[in-house]
Amino acid sequence: MALCSAPWLLPDGTRCLLQTNPPHLDLAEDLATLLNLNECSALNTLQHRYRSHLPYTYAGPSLVAIRPGPTSGTHAGKVRGRDSTAPHICSVAQRAYRTLLAQRRDQAIVPMGRSGAGKTTSCQLALEHLVGMAGSVDGRVSVEKIQAMFTVLGAFGAVSTEQNSSSTRFSMILSLDFSAAGRITAAHLQTMLLERGRVAQQPPGESNFNVFPMMLAGLDVAQRTTLHLHQVAENNTFGIKPFSKPEEKQKASVAFTKLQAAMDVLGITAEEQVAVWRVLAGIHHLGAAGACRVGRKQFMHFEWATHAAEVLGCELEELSTAVFKHHLKQILEQAAARSGGRPSEEEGPSGQKMTGVECVEGMASGLYEELFAALVSMINRSFSSQHLSVASIAVVDTPGFHNPRHHGGQRAATFEELCHNYVHERLQGLFYERTFVMEMERYKEVTGCSSWPPHPIPGDPRDTSTLWQLQVLPGSPGADRKGLLWILDEEVLIPGSGDVAPLMALLLFAGAGYVRRCEQALHFEIPHQLGTDPVRYDLAGWVSKAKLNLSAENASQLLQQSQLNALQELAMPRRGVPRVCRAVAGLEGCSQAALQRNACIRKVFASSLAAVRRRSVCAQLKLQADALTSLLRRSQLHFVHSLVPGTTMEKADPQPLDVPALRAQLGGTQLLDALRLRRSGYPDHLLLTHFRRRFQVLAPAVMKKCTSAYEVPDESKAIEELFQALDLEKKSVAIGRSQVRRHHPGCKVPCPETQSSHLPRPMEAMGFRQLSFFGLG
């Protein structure tokens, strides 16, 4: 690799930087090897490889993955053999595994990209590869269980869109914990940001969660009768209905059988499965019951409401109270708030009262969120163990970047899509932080050279991308540092002004040039992806969505107080979870690693008590995104940039590439800037301890000395001894106290001199091409 990657020790004597190119790397397999690193040559390379059925390409430490054609199967560009370094998601997983073993440091694989680009598929492939390769200590984690988990999550957490029959609508982190011997001890699933409102409302052309039509097609007659699903409501306000075409019904029925088998694999008992279908049937019946739009808040169709109460194991009166009339305490609070002139909780931040329809929708979405969390708990139960672990590899899957324009759609984006795009931008911010900010800080720390890099670096998405900008924009209305999500919050909303409130707030931002007002009323455009991918949003109904829905909050209580034991038990694992972080699922687990991860999430929620106390929906969304990034910050990150080959899903394989779409995606990733920075700096570094651990095997005497249980080794000395033992020329290994300086290419300030050494063969075989040290000042 033609990189300037002189390895070196940091002045504190704790680290060295080194070139760790995998051996046998074909030049065309890494964009970093391009002599002429510009957009044109990078696109050419990607196109050429894609047409040759090689959808994966390295970009330095990151992976670029173009979604392969439909006939490629999920093994497109199959990793060549177990130790292959060919670009592939499995190679990334393997690299994370090797680094974990060598450094005992947590790793995370983070795919990013547009919706439908193949992130979920990448996550599944990576996990299957890791589990298949490392094996688990007592069989608690197996490839079969991982596949079953994706089947369950695909049914309960994904929806069908025109582009993707399984578009993910929640964020997840699956952590695999490893023992010192490199075997998997346990797995731990944590989910957040579930698009729960989807249960009641879907944008045109998109479905409810995939599990509903599956269940309606797959349940046997007896179950259908018990759950009152043998007759279909004429009009279900949530759009939950069975497929009408026989072939679709048949497909859904097969998918349901597969889902039941997956639940069996995960140890979800028959009783628990029945409880799950009961909750889903309850949601279906609530949709059929509907609510009166005028007059008293009550169900529109009592027959269906009675069915809902029956399958949920409660009386109709109880259900009605939980949905429409909130508890006495809340009513008293409301009265007190009225007398104080402050909007009550029930009225929501904008001072509006919840409508009957919102109450029913709230209960359905709350029930679905509880059900999803219960499933996550059951999955964790199947994966958990008490074995000790040394570090973990997390695989992260989030909904992709959404823009209806990508598929030629006419509709504007929704509030939920804004939330998904916000999370995507948070991950991009993390990429920027790790790739640019930390790299520059490290360079400055070591060399004292502040004029590096010699070329301009791209804008920080946290400053230039709109959602971030809105979040940190000083002087935003009513407060100092507020974000778009906060705009919808109570501090900015003008009580009683309905949808006009966020519109007015956005107008203020439009005045500042961050948001463009469209011709259509309530439509705004936000220039996402550093301005390369503007999204038009329709603000209609956003106030209602940003409002605390007390019916949703009552859902957990309804399940806990159900007369049916199976439903009570479904809600049991989450009994102790505080209300503030109920939107996060998977906060159980007893191993030390799971407890640490949960503590990390709880700390995020505890750190923003003010937001939590306000019980603001928008604050909740932001805190969940904070929790996700906090968990990731603990790890070494391996980014996978997933790209869609074209704007439409073609049957051809490989698909014809839409070059402008590819260019826009590549521009949004900032990958080429990252590669330029990498070329002019020092790309890799290791703690001396990690360096010693990795190579001490070459010198058994040194290894014996350093692995004594009673002594902490002096790492500098140990490495000197290691090199002596390896018979490296002394002059080529300078780990002394003198410092030589020279002018580094492209840098005006003298930088530490590097001295190359010839590597012993075993080291070359371990993937090092060049290794050199400079003396310390």
Ligand SMILES: Nc1ncnc2c1ncn2[C@@H]1O[C@H](COP(=O)(O)OP(=O)(O)OP(=O)(O)O)[C@@H](O)[C@H]1O
């Ligand atoms: N490596 C691959 N091999 C074969 N097919 C793939 C691959 N990656 C993605 N696909 C196909 O592309 C489609 C979209 O993939 P996937 O659901 O993983 O995308 P996504 O990025 O997770 O989408 P979203 O963000 O909407 O959840 C699926 O039909 C999947 O089978």
